[in-house]
Amino acid sequence: NAGVTQTPKFQVLKTGQSMTLQCAQDMNHEYMSWYRQDPGMGLRLIHYSVGAGITDQGEVPNGYNVSRSTTEDFPLRLLSAAPSQTSVYFCASSPLAGGANEQFFGPGTRLTVL
Amino acid sequence: AQKVTQAQTEISVVEKEDVTLDCVYETRDTTYYLFWYKQPPSGELVFLIRRNSFDEQNEISGRYSWNFQKSTSSFNFTITASQVVDSAVYFCALIPENGGFKTIFGAGTRLFVKA
Numbered sequence: 001n002a003g004v005t006q007t008p009k010f011q012v013l014k015t016g017q018s019m020t021l022q023c024a025q026d027m028n029h030e031y032m033s034w035y036r037q038d039p040g041m042g043l044r045l046i047h048y049s050v051g052a053g054i055t056d057q058g059e060v061p062n063g064y065n066v067s068r069s070t071t072e073d074f075p076l077r078l079l080s081a082a083p084s085q086t087s088v089y090f091c092a093s094s095p096l097a098g099g100a101n102e103q104f105f106g107p108g109t110r111l112t113v114l
Numbered sequence: 115a116q117k118v119t120q121a122q123t124e125i126s127v128v129e130k131e132d133v134t135l136d137c138v139y140e141t142r143d144t145t146y147y148l149f150w151y152k153q154p155p156s157g158e159l160v161f162l163i164r165r166n167s168f169d170e171q172n173e174i175s176g177r178y179s180w181n182f183q184k185s186t187s188s189f190n191f192t193i194t195a196s197q198v199v200d201s202a203v204y205f206c207a208l209i210p211e212n213g214g215f216k217t218i219f220g221a222g223t224r225l226f227v228k229a
Contacts, residue, residue, distance in 0.1 A: 031215055033217070035219075040123070040221055041221055042118075042120075042205060042219040042220055042221040042222050043159075043205065043217075043219040044219070045216055045217060045218075048214075048215065048216065050214070050215060056214060058216060059216075088157075090159065092159075096215065099145075099147060099166065099211070100147040100164075100209035100211075100215055100217075101164065102149065102161040102164050103149075103159075103161070103217065104161075105158065105159040107157070107158055108157055108158070
């Protein structure tokens with residue numbers, strides 16, 4: 001099992017550019033989510049999904065889009081990058097059986113927007 | 115409001131000291147789940163414990179122990195005889211049952227353990 005994988009590990013963008021952060025899991029988990037981590041603010045939920053074809057907004061969704069066409073993949077799209085989106089992004093997945101369970105996190109993507 | 119407060123931003127201890135990391139949560143749901151995660155300097159997030167709101171038993175796992183008290187809405191984490199490898203940022207998290215499985219994280223507590 002590879003667990004949760006994220007690509008790329010590092011990315012530098014210019015203001016206004018768009019890009020997609022990739023996330024994949026091979027554990028057949030229903031739940032997947034994207035967080036951003038900023039100093040002193042913990043992890044904040046951007047978007048999440050409870051299954052293929054179902055997505056919803058988290059705490060800080062503006063400027064980001066997601067889709068979930070398969071159970072395995074949950075890409076995060078930055079539509080027009082802004083310096084405020086400089087952050088470390090984590091993707092996570094978890095099973096939903098039995099209620100809310102531990103999340104398995106990817107290694108993170110460090111994004112810098114100039 | 116649903117919220118997790120970790121009031122201690124940074125804690126510094128000397129190896130072998132005991133240390134308690136505080137976590138206070140707010141939710142109106144009667145069913146909810148609490149978690150602790152560790153983020154070592156390498157950056158990955160590691161799950162430590164899950165507790166649901168109906169299970170108030172304290173838990174011990176080696177040098178780690180957790181004290182869940184619904185009366186004070188707290189879920190504190192104690193490391194006994196700390197070691198340098200315990201140096202990390204520790205996050206407390208809440209998932210209310212009626213929140214669509216949205217996770218609310220605290221801001222984290224950075225623990226430094228000095229040799």
